[in-house]
Amino acid sequence: MAELCYNHKVPIIPFGTGTGLEGGVTAVQGGVCFNMTRMDKILNLNTDDFYVTVEPGVTRKSLNSYLRDSGLWFPVDPGADASLCGMAATSASGTNAVRYGTMRDNVINLEVVLSDGRILNTAGKDRNFRKTSAGYNLTSLFVGSEGTLGIITKTSLRLYGVPEAMMSAVCAFPSVQAAVDSTVQILQCGIPIARIEFLDDVMVDACNKYNGLSYHTLPTLFLEFHGTESGVREQVQQTEEITQLNGGSDFTWARDQEERSKLWTARHNAWYAALALRPGCRGYATDVCVPISKLPEIVMKTKKDLLESELTGPIAGHVGDGNFHCIMVLNVDDKDEVSRVKAFTDRLARRALALNGTCTGEHGIGLGKRSLLVEEIGEVGIATMKQIKATLDPQNIMNPGKVI
Template sequence: MFFSVDPGADASIGGMAATNASGTLTVRYGGMRDQILNLEVVLADGRVIQTGSLAKKSSSGFHLNGLFVGSEGTLGVFTEIALKLHGIPENIVAARCFFKTVRDSVDAAVSILTAGIPIARIELVDSRSIKAVNAYSETDYPEAPSLFLEFHGNQAGNQEDIEFVKEIVEEAGCLEFLFETDSLKRALLWKARHELNYALRHGSRELASMTTDVCVPISALSDNVEFADTQLDVLGLKGGIVGHVGDGNFHVMILFDPNSLEEIDKAKDLNRQIVNKALLSGGTCTGEHGVGLGKLKYQRQEHGEALDVMIAFKQLLDPNNILNPGKVLPINEKNA
């Protein structure tokens, strides 16, 4: 058995539940909210409740798991978490394919998804990021916009899916399609993907970093990624673009000089532009990292009157505002 949520950071189960974390395997298995059967939660008044059960499904009562997962400690303290596990696939195959442009690579990913292929991972890594990975992880991947893919299933089924994917990416302008069947090489590929943030910062240690986290409908993914890629160049900022494009979630890792007010403003402006475009596309300001303090200012814009319902839940369960005060919900509206 294995636990499918793969955030690629030094994460804890509690923290992953608090932020509804996801990662590279979400396209096949779902995010953290989909993996939790039950929570034991201590409320602000000291009551201890169970939010679910160990049954696979239930039609009984409200879906409290969904309410508490992703609440970032503002509604209660998690003291016990019952998780769903999955069987380890009989056969796992990883692949890499390279394209001329970021647009081509995202278009290929969208075509794979809309074809209904049950792919386990499909990750975008732009050419800037590939270059940083090669320098940091001592790999020799072609420095071009890339998709990293993984197939889970049985050998015959995977082979059929791979052939179908190969046809799709070739039509989308794929320059090369390579397989990684060896378990050590597969591990190296995903290790390189997970270390991208460190790789980008390693080459420019004097710079600070900011990471965006928008998630958009698959139909709007190509436009949003291409926009972010263009604006990164227009503003003259260093960085890179990576993403769990299988579920519409992508990150722009922005590097800037912390001693330059001009670069700080440019980084903030790029983040604002990316979030605004995502929201106009029917997306969200954060796909997996959470709201915290940084995304407070977008909550009213994203949720409208639904934000008042969230605030009402918070005031009902925590009237004295003692649980992670100031985070996620702009209770006083001045930050909204």
């Protein structure tokens, strides 16, 4: 089918689950949508070598359900139940990235259908080694390519042992600076924390109202620890000492599976909690990432900008990576508000770039951030990307109009 489209210069738009946030599956030039949802087989699970190969219709939740009795799991968790090949295509990330890395760190091999119908195995057919220095890193080239270079039809993923013990906690702080200082100190001490998420006071208030919770309406960290029973106790003790030195409150604990699920469901429901602040309005997600030390500065400037712009935009972020989101809640029928939101999001992205950060930590470029990508990597970087695109997709039929 890809070869047929290539011969007739018909655009191809790969579709996984449609959970992307940057318009990646929008057919801006028409064409054929390749819906991958029915290619949903788990092809090869190797528990000895800690990897699994899946088709593009397999989602992260269905994979972890399949792995339940194996003692293994796949930890990359972007919140949505996204398809794993789609997660590879967008270089997805999420709450566990501080411990386990992003998709770029966890994809071992890809099977890709190129624009002319040829099939490429980026690390060699059926090869699933842990490391290599053989030639160019073709796997990483396609991770994050957003469907612009080929159609990912299989991915081999790194798996991890299920931790013996898991424990989650919530801790409130008197300021954003105190919360981020705690985060930096936790990482500097080498504590192998699995998740460390930040919510500002507005987002905590929204989550309380939406989920029926009663957390302090203050800048708050959601934390999770993985390891052995004794290891987790040691991590917790060290982390508590650090948070208390920065004025943090006593931890609110979630020890068993049900309590932890409730806590993280509240975090993952942040989008819906934000929308509930203004019933009938729509949401628009932002996504920037800066060096961790710059996080207090950009968050405080962003909160000031929101107040001055009279906009609703509670903040949540993967603070261990310096990545955060303003969830903009707006009336799309109010042209003035739409204009102010657009201006705000542009300022936010450029604020991140000015602090040596990136305009997108995990959502991708898609449609909306192509001009920002030019500012981020420069003309030579864009020219190099265009050369790669022209080589692999000379007819420009692979998801045209995206990224570059």
